[in-house]
Amino acid sequence: MSATSVSPIPITTISELKQHHSQLVRLGLASHPAHARRLLAFLARDPVHLPYAARLLAHHPDPHPALFNPLFASLPPRHAAAFLALMLSLPLHPDHFTLPQLLPAAPLSFASQLHALLLKLNFHSHAHSFNALLAAYLANGRADLASRLFGGSSPSPALDVVSWTTMVGGMCRLGLVDDAREMFDAMPERNLVSWNSMITGYIKAGRFLHALEVFDQMRALGLEGNGFVATSAVVACTGAGALARGMEVHRWVEQSRIKMDEKLATAMVDMYCKCGYVEEAWRMFQALPTKGLTSWNCMIGGLAVHGRCKDAIQLFHQMERENMAPDDVTLVNLLTACAHTGMVSDGRHYYNYVVQRYGIEPKMEHYGCMVDLFGRAGLLDEAKKVIEDMPMEPDIGVLGALFGACKIHREVDLGEAVGWRVIDLDPQNSGRYVLLANLLASAGRWEDVAKVRRLMDERNVGKEAGRSVIEIEGEVCEFQCGSLCHPQEKDIFAMAEDMMREIRLEGYMPDTSDVMHDISDEAKETSLLYHSEKLAIAFGLLRTKPGDTMRITKNLRICRDCHEATKFISRVFEREIMVRDRNRFHHFKDGMCSCKDYW
DNA sequence: GTAGGGTTAG
Numbered sequence: 001m002s003a004t005s006v007s008p009i010p011i012t013t014i015s016e017l018k019q020h021h022s023q024l025v026r027l028g029l030a031s032h033p034a035h036a037r038r039l040l041a042f043l044a045r046d047p048v049h050l051p052y053a054a055r056l057l058a059h060h061p062d063p064h065p066a067l068f069n070p071l072f073a074s075l076p077p078r079h080a081a082a083f084l085a086l087m088l089s090l091p092l093h094p095d096h097f098t099l100p101q102l103l104p105a106a107p108l109s110f111a112s113q114l115h116a117l118l119l120k121l122n123f124h125s126h127a128h129s130f131n132a133l134l135a136a137y138l139a140n141g142r143a144d145l146a147s148r149l150f151g152g153s154s155p156s157p158a159l160d161v162v163s164w165t166t167m168v169g170g171m172c173r174l175g176l177v178d179d180a181r182e183m184f185d186a187m188p189e190r191n192l193v194s195w196n197s198m199i200t201g202y203i204k205a206g207r208f209l210h211a212l213e214v215f216d217q218m219r220a221l222g223l224e225g226n227g228f229v230a231t232s233a234v235v236a237c238t239g240a241g242a243l244a245r246g247m248e249v250h251r252w253v254e255q256s257r258i259k260m261d262e263k264l265a266t267a268m269v270d271m272y273c274k275c276g277y278v279e280e281a282w283r284m285f286q287a288l289p290t291k292g293l294t295s296w297n298c299m300i301g302g303l304a305v306h307g308r309c310k311d312a313i314q315l316f317h318q319m320e321r322e323n324m325a326p327d328d329v330t331l332v333n334l335l336t337a338c339a340h341t342g343m344v345s346d347g348r349h350y351y352n353y354v355v356q357r358y359g360i361e362p363k364m365e366h367y368g369c370m371v372d373l374f375g376r377a378g379l380l381d382e383a384k385k386v387i388e389d390m391p392m393e394p395d396i397g398v399l400g401a402l403f404g405a406c407k408i409h410r411e412v413d414l415g416e417a418v419g420w421r422v423i424d425l426d427p428q429n430s431g432r433y434v435l436l437a438n439l440l441a442s443a444g445r446w447e448d449v450a451k452v453r454r455l456m457d458e459r460n461v462g463k464e465a466g467r468s469v470i471e472i473e474g475e476v477c478e479f480q481c482g483s484l485c486h487p488q489e490k491d492i493f494a495m496a497e498d499m500m501r502e503i504r505l506e507g508y509m510p511d512t513s514d515v516m517h518d519i520s521d522e523a524k525e526t527s528l529l530y531h532s533e534k535l536a537i538a539f540g541l542l543r544t545k546p547g548d549t550m551r552i553t554k555n556l557r558i559c560r561d562c563h564e565a566t567k568f569i570s571r572v573f574e575r576e577i578m579v580r581d582r583n584r585f586h587h588f589k590d591g592m593c594s595c596k597d598y599w
Numbered sequence: 600g601t602a603g604g605g606t607t608a609g
Contacts, residue, residue: 073600100601131601165602196603231604238605266605297606332607339608369608400609422609431609583609 011042014049031061040067044074054086063087065095072101077110096126103132104139111136115149125158131166138170143179146170161187165194172201184214192226199232206555208240209469209476219252230258234267241553241580243275244474262288266295273302276551276578276585291322297329304337305584307594312337313346328360335369339376340584342598347373362390368398375405376598380414396425400432407435412443430461431556442513468532468554472543479535482527488542496529496538503568511561528561533579537569546574553580563599567591 011017021039024030030039036056043053053071057063068087072080080102087094099114106114115133123129130149137146149157150167157163164187171180184190184198195218202211215233218225230253237246250268253260265288272281285291285299296319303312316334319326326334331354338347351370355362367390374382383402387394399422406415419436426432437452456463466481477486486492500508512524528534533554540550558566558581570577571591579586587594 069600097600103601128601133601135601162602167602169602191602193603200603226603228604235604261604263605268605270605292605294606299606301606327606329607336608365608367608372608375609397609402609404609 011038017042030056033064033066036060036067037070040071041074044071047076047079050075050079050082054083057083057086058090063090063092065092065098068092069095069097069101072098073104077102077105077107080105081110081113094121096123096128099123099129100132103129103136106136106140108137108140108142111140112145124156127158127160127162130157131160131162134163134166135170138166138174141174143171143174143176161189161191161194164188165191165197168194168201169197172197172204175205177201177205177207192223192229195223196228196232199229199236203232203236203239206239208236208242209478211236212240212242212245212476215249224256225252225258227258227261227264231264231267234264234271238267238271238274240476241275241469241551242471242476243272243277243551244471245476246271246275248474262290262292262295266292266298269295270298270302273298274305274580275553276306276580276587278302278306278308291324293324293327293330296324297327297333300330301333301336304333304340305580306587307340307584307596309337309341309343309346313350316350325358326354326360328363328366330354331360332365332369335366335373339369339373340595340599342377344373344377344379364392364395364398367394368401371398371401372405375402376408378405378409380405380409380411384414396422399425403432403435407439410439410442412439412445415439427459428461430456430463433461434463438513464556466532466554466556468536468552470536470540470550470552472540472550477536477539479532479539481532482530486539488539491542492535492539495542496534499534499538499541499569499573500529500565503565503572506568506572508565508568511564513560528559531559531562533558533562534565537566537577540577541569541573541575544575549576549578551578551580555582557581557583558586563593563597567593 011020017039021030024035029035039056040053043049057067060067068083071083075083084102094117099118102114103111111133118124118129118133134146134149137149146167150159150163164183168180168184171183180201181198184194187194195214198214199211202208202214212233215229215236218229230249233249234246237249253264265284269281269285272278272284281299281302285295288295300312300315303315312334316326316330334350334354335347338344338350351366354360367386370386371383374386383405387398387402399418403415403418403422406418416436416439419432419439423432423436433452433456437449440448440452467478469476469478510525510528512521512528533552536552537550544550558579563586566577566579566588568591569575570588577588579588584599585594586599
């Protein structure tokens with residue numbers, strides 16, 4: 001009788017399984033691989049049935065690795081290890097599928113046991129097993145063990161392009177992007193996965209310009225690329241704020257045979273939003289044949305960072321009309337839109353509405369948004385109440401939002417208390433020290449400012465340097481606070497000084513309240529002049545003409561003084577200036593900013 | 600069946 005002659009009754013409960021099993025036993029079919037696999041697949045779904053599965057395997061007349069292998073991938077490592085022990089005790093040898101199934105989820109100690117097994121079985125030269133072991137060490141944060149295995153000589157491993165790519169990707173994930181780059185450069189052969197791994201590695205490290213360099217290098221070799229590489233390139237442009245480069249990637253995709261799938265298109269929508277070209281993002285979004293949840297979220301979030309709160313809300317309603325249910329990200333984006341425009345009552349309304357209507361359980365980030373919404377608006381008591389009433393302990397982000405609000409509204413007492421708490425929770429984050437020092441400086445408490453600075457020194461927390469990127473005629477230039485290394489540096493400096501002199505004549509007054517040094521006012525003003533966005537704007541003025549738009553992307557938040565100065569510059573020099581800071585867009589035109597000074 | 604892509608407050 002053939003195995004398929006028994007009609008496959010659906011198995012949904014354990015009693016059904018037992019009935020089915022006894023029927024198979026009567027027919028003498030219980031050991032047939034296809035039936036046994038089906039029984040095991042059901043039993044593996046719940047740990048309470050594992051002893052049953054173990055009995056079935058232990059008494060199988062002709063056990064085969066193919067019966068065990070599917071369990072290894074579906075069971076938690078602890079149970080998988082028990083079944084491996086059973087397998088070895090039969091004794092049954094693992095095959096070439098066994099280790100690749102076991103290794104991806106293996107914690108370190110299990111991985112090293114499997115390493116020993118790999119050597120014993122002489123699977124060292126089996127690329128799949130060997131690469132899975134490399135990946136397991138990397139996944140456990142052990143680049144050292146992976147490197148030793150990779151470079152090992154006895155017995156010499158079979159390295160293929162996947163081994164190299166596994167190392168590159170794994171080291172990038174561990175933050176060892178420079179080591180990964182060395183490996184990447186040494187690769188004997190690269191495929192598109194390798195190129196993409198290196199590009200995404202730089203993206204994860206926030207080194208978008210390096211990511212784009214690798215992308216350029218790939219294209220210079222005449223390689224065609226695919227949707228993955230294209231998406232990564234677009235994401236790199238998004239991170240860098242490089243609109244012209246992003247548009248160039250867009251053209252490259254259209255000229256090549258790369259298919260514009262939903263992920264790629266959504267990445268482009270995001271790129272156009274975050275590079276300041278919302279209209280193009282909108283066109284692409286509207287043209288999407290199918291709009292996934294992520295696409296809606298991207299577009300709503302894009303409107304939010306541009307301060308277009310009403311448009312974001314309108315789009316949310318359109319989303320509802322098209323029967324797309326929002327998720328927790330949608331809610332974050334909606335609340336951000338409201339928070340950044342001071343629309344407190346709308347924020348409160350949509351929070352309640354979305355949570356109730358769609359059954360979204362408010363998470364930490366939503367409480368953070370609400371704290372931000374109230375705090376930014378100066379309703380610090382409301383913000384504190386959100387924290388008191390939330391069902392969990394506030395995390396660093398929620399407290400950070402409250403702290404940020406204290407900084408905006410110069411709430412020195414509360415801010416100091418929250419600031420220290422936030423610093424204790426995340427002592428390596430330089431931004432919090434700087435914020436606290438600024439807050440104390442604004443109250444003239446120089447001794448305490450010095451205390452904060454000393455603590456930063458003791459803990460070896462460097463202040464993150466301000467960096468601004470400006471793209472001129474497709475060329476991406478980066479400026480760093482306080483340092484100029486550009487062929488035109490003298491001209492840029494002279495321009496920066498001219499620029500400040502001219503806007504002063506128009507009424508600009510330097511705002512030195514954010515300078516945390518106890519130095520003379522003149523020295524404070526000079527230190528402001530070195531801010532990276534001012535240098536980038538000065539460079540932009542040299543290279544553009546009145547009526548042009550400049551786009552600047554910076555890594556930190558724009559300071560009060562730069563914000564004020566840029567408003568004047570936009571009017572006096574007749575330029576539109578878009579600045580994307582860490583949080584949002586500022587669109588300066590005719591002496592005003594799109595944020596209406598609410599940020 | 601070991602390597603790679605889109606959204607999220609501060």
